[in-house]
């Protein structure tokens with residue numbers, strides 16, 4: 161059978177080697193399905209550390225994986241839906257990630273050393289996503305918390321419109337520091353629109369025009385900083401950044417004014 | 430001024446000569462209609478005509494009547510329009526209601542008639558001949574490879590091209606109704622009935638309660654925009670996964686379970702705090718195109734070990750083109766929900782005025798997929814007021830593979846279609862989370878009643894097939910030649926691909 165090529169990716173098993181305790185796959189030009197099959201097979205065989213080299217946009221890396229002590233290192237560009245529905249592993253990307261990072265993620269950690277795309281953390285219910293640089297539109301939409309599961313997303317650069325829209329729980333942090341867009345505002349419009357749970361912290365100030373009518377904006381107080389500082393400490397440690405510099409500016413707190421934003425909208429027939 | 434201009438819709442009449450003064454009506458009513466002072470005293474304005482008291486009154490001395498209060502005749506300004514304006518003038522709110530569209534639009538199923546065999550092409554007796562209703566939900570390959578089985582027959586060759594399908598003993602499944610909108614006992618009744626009948630129930634968008642894990646091979650797990658209760662475990666448990674894009678009762682509208690329905694159990698299944706509103710945004714914010722939909726379909730397949738993934742949409746004007754895109758995005762089935770489909774809560778203006786009939790949607794989607802040569806790539810599930818086995822047969826003849834029933838299953842459980850599910854006070858213990866009401870349904874009793882309904886309809890389907898002279902539901906599928914229309918205009922008949930009776 162000739163090798164099938166889909167959108168430039170070859171449907172072949174990725175080349176595999178071991179390096180110390182790590183299983184290393186060469187993803188260059190390999191279709192996502194074969195790459196992810198190989199990753200799942202390695203996890204099932206007991207691998208605790210997996211390295212994906214030459215990633216060039218393969219989707220769904222780490223999607224649906226359930227394991228507590230597993231690390232996946234991606235070198236190159238991770239494709240859409242990285243760590244979607246993931247429950248437990250740590251995924252570290254040395255490069256950029258595309259759209260949908262941590263989609264509906266249950267637990268685990270994602271660290272992106274570059275920038276990330278749109279809809280990061282959609283419906284996320286636990287774990288952490290740390291991004292060094294900028295993120296796109298619709299980040300942190302409908303994140304939610306339940307008992308011990310509290311999702312946390314920290315973005316080091318700037319974000320576009322709809323940051324934290326419909327947010328129902330968890331913590332969303334935007335630093336505006338490592339950015340390719342020094343002249344842009346830290347976030348776009350519709351910040352926290354429809355928000356009814358959780359909290360957003362932005363380093364520096366936000367303008368009233370940026371925020372949805374469902375949120376209240378205030379200066380972060382001592383209690384806020386007590387919750388935020390350990391998260392930033394972990395973020396800085398993961399990405400080799402300086403905590404003191406991150407904390408050198410005051411933070412703004414954005415939180416919903418009601419847990420039931422639409423409670424009075426209806427009349428019952 | 431009076432608190433409201435709106436007069437009671439019903440009158441509760443008690444024949445006190447017969448009344449035992451036992452107080453059962455007081456206890457049974459979920460709406461608080463009755464006070465008791467030596468005898469039951471009804472407050473008409475609270476009555477929703479659900480008949481719970483009538484059914485349980487040992488003396489059969491309660492009747493519910495329509496309030497005969499006359500309004501000056503006006504076909505344009507109906508009494509219900511006048512009342513709607515008063516309600517909105519009093520509250521300023523969006524009018525919220527439930528169940529399916531009750532307006533007098535034409536019901537196409539009631540204008541379609543089935544064929545039967547006479548003389549030359551004899552009918553078959555289903556009581557003595559095998560009559561196959563088995564149906565496979567999912568993608569069928571363009572071709573299969575077979576090999577000799579060594580005994581003179583053939584078998585599917587290794588890797589012969591079949592993708593994963595879900596086997597159904599009969600082409601009827603339960604439509605998605607979330608735990609939260611209905612009670613856990615309703616979910617259990619449906620799951621147990623699905624297992625007994627060899628079919629599927631559907632979680633709806635509220636997650637899967639652990640009490641349903643034993644029935645998981647008969648459960649479709651739904652993924653909606655709010656992603657409530659969705660995790661890798663949930664996806665791996667289901668027999669199939671369904672992406673909810675739309676609902677026939679409220680196309681283009683999100684879901685909104687009010688905080689007072691989010692008690693401890695519902696909160697643990699949805700995985701959100703107690704008392705917060707569960708808001709499902711109108712769109713999935715990661716789907717803005719067919720390409721985005723494909724991305725989610727394959728994300729779900731990757732995360733679940735390649736389970737079948739279906740996509741549910743409301744039947745709207747461009748349904749054929751949309752369904753074609755969904756099939757091309759890789760869906761294993763397309764679920765078409767017509768404008769009469771039920772709901773636990775929807776704005777009346779949307780329920781009553783948006784969408785198209787499912788009969789039309791089935792016909793145009795089946796036709797379009799055939800013309801494009803991709804009909805085999807996905808099953809069609811049709812829903813939105815399937816009221817009888819006749820509707821099932823007609824839907825299948827128009828081109829559906831499977832139908833889904835919601836309201837009919839609830840009626841089997843006692844629902845009287847009083848259209849008050851949104852209040853959370855269902856006296857029949859169906860669309861409520863109040864423990865004193867939910868315990869009115871015993872799952873074992875419920876499973877029995879719903880199984881009876883499925884079995885009865887299945888027998889009737891076999892009777893219909895026998896009369897048509899075919900011995901498998903497969904032979905009726907998309908066979909519009911076996912339908913005729915009566916009293917439909919020419920254009921509608923043409924769109925349905927059905928000839929008028931007499932031709």
Ligand code: SF4
Nearest residue numbers: 448449451452454486
């Ligand atoms: S249930 Fe019937 S008999 Fe008993 S108090 Fe009510 S009306 Fe009277």
Ligand code: SF4
Nearest residue numbers: 844845847848850855
């Ligand atoms: S489920 Fe209950 S509230 Fe809803 S229509 Fe049926 S009887 Fe009425």
